[in-house]
Amino acid sequence: MIGNTIGCRWGAFTSAFLVALASNQPLLASDETSLSLRDQVIADASEYDTLMVSHSAVSIDPIAFVQFRYIADVQDQQDTQDELTVGFVNSRTRVGLKGNLAEPNMDFFVWFGFTGSGSSLLLDAWANWHIDENFSLRMGQFKLHTWNEWTVSETKQTFVERSILDARFASLYGQGVEATWKNDNLKLVGSLNDGLRSWND
Numbered sequence: 798m799i800g801n802t803i804g805c806r807w808g809a810f811t812s813a814f815l816v817a818l819a820s821n822q823p824l825l826a827s828d829e830t831s832l833s834l835r836d837q838v839i840a841d842a843s844e845y846d847t848l849m850v851s852h853s854a855v856s857i858d859p860i861a862f863v864q865f866r867y868i869a870d871v872q873d874q875q876d877t878q879d880e881l882t883v884g885f886v887n888s889r890t891r892v893g894l895k896g897n898l899a900e901p902n903m904d905f906f907v908w909f910g911f912t913g914s915g916s917s918l919l920l921d922a923w924a925n926w927h928i929d930e931n932f933s934l935r936m937g938q939f940k941l942h943t944w945n946e947w948t949v950s951e952t953k954q955t956f957v958e959r960s961i962l963d964a965r966f967a968s969l970y971g972q973g974v975e976a977t978w979k980n981d982n983l984k985l986v987g988s989l990n991d992g993l994r995s996w997n998d
Contacts, residue, residue, distance in 0.1 A: 854899030862952050864889040887913070888958075889951060893921070902927040920970065935975040941993065942975075942986050943967070969993070 870882040893908035908921035923937030940948050946959055947967035959967075973990025 855896070857894055857896035860891075860893050860895055862889065862891040863887070864951070864957075866957065891920075891951075931978055931980055933977045935977070936973075938970055938972045939975065940969075941971045941988060941990060943993070 864887070866886045866888050868882070868884060868886055872880050872882075890911040891908060892911075893906065895904070895906045897904040903924055903926045905924040906921050908919075910918045910920050912918065919938065921937075921939055923935050923939045925933055925935040927933045942948055944963060944966045946963045947969075951959075971988075971990035971992060973988055975986065975988040975990075978985045
């Protein structure tokens with residue numbers, strides 16, 4: 798974002814400088830060739846400013862999420878040798894990218910998870926096209942809307958873990974197209990996908 802800001806300021810300064818230079822040079826007024834060249838340079842500078850503004854309308858943000866737990870497990874069973882088990886557990890590690898485009902009005906999300914052995918899993922990979930203020934169309938791999946607790950990101954959960962019911966009814970991921978229509982009082986979601994628990998890992 799800092800680079801874009803600096804670029805925009807430089808482009809605006811260049812345009813202002815060229816306009817001022819063209820208007821303050823009386824010798825160029827009598828020379829048609831110089832006038833044509835001046836107009837071309839000003840037009841090129843204006844086009845450069847337009848490109849800079851369009852570039853700044855694209856945003857890409859890296860994101861990461863790491864979850865640690867400390868567990869103390871006490872067991873009172875005759876067949877268990879170690880009655881006390883304690884230690885830290887890295888339950889989740891996530892990295893990804895999110896961003897949006899101004900034209901077309903679209904946002905995107907890519908989310909990778911890592912297992913305890915270090916291997917990676919592709920979780921989310923989708924683009925969401927906001928056709929208007931009420932209707933949007935999402936394409937790619939995403940969480941299917943069969944259980945609300947599952948669709949809430951682990952980064953925004955109220956408790957440290959989802960419930961047992963979620964483990965039973967969550968649909969995991971699927972690939973397809975999802976249409977969403979909503980207003981202030983109602984939200985409707987419909988999806989055409991390749992079925993429950995069919996993610997591409």
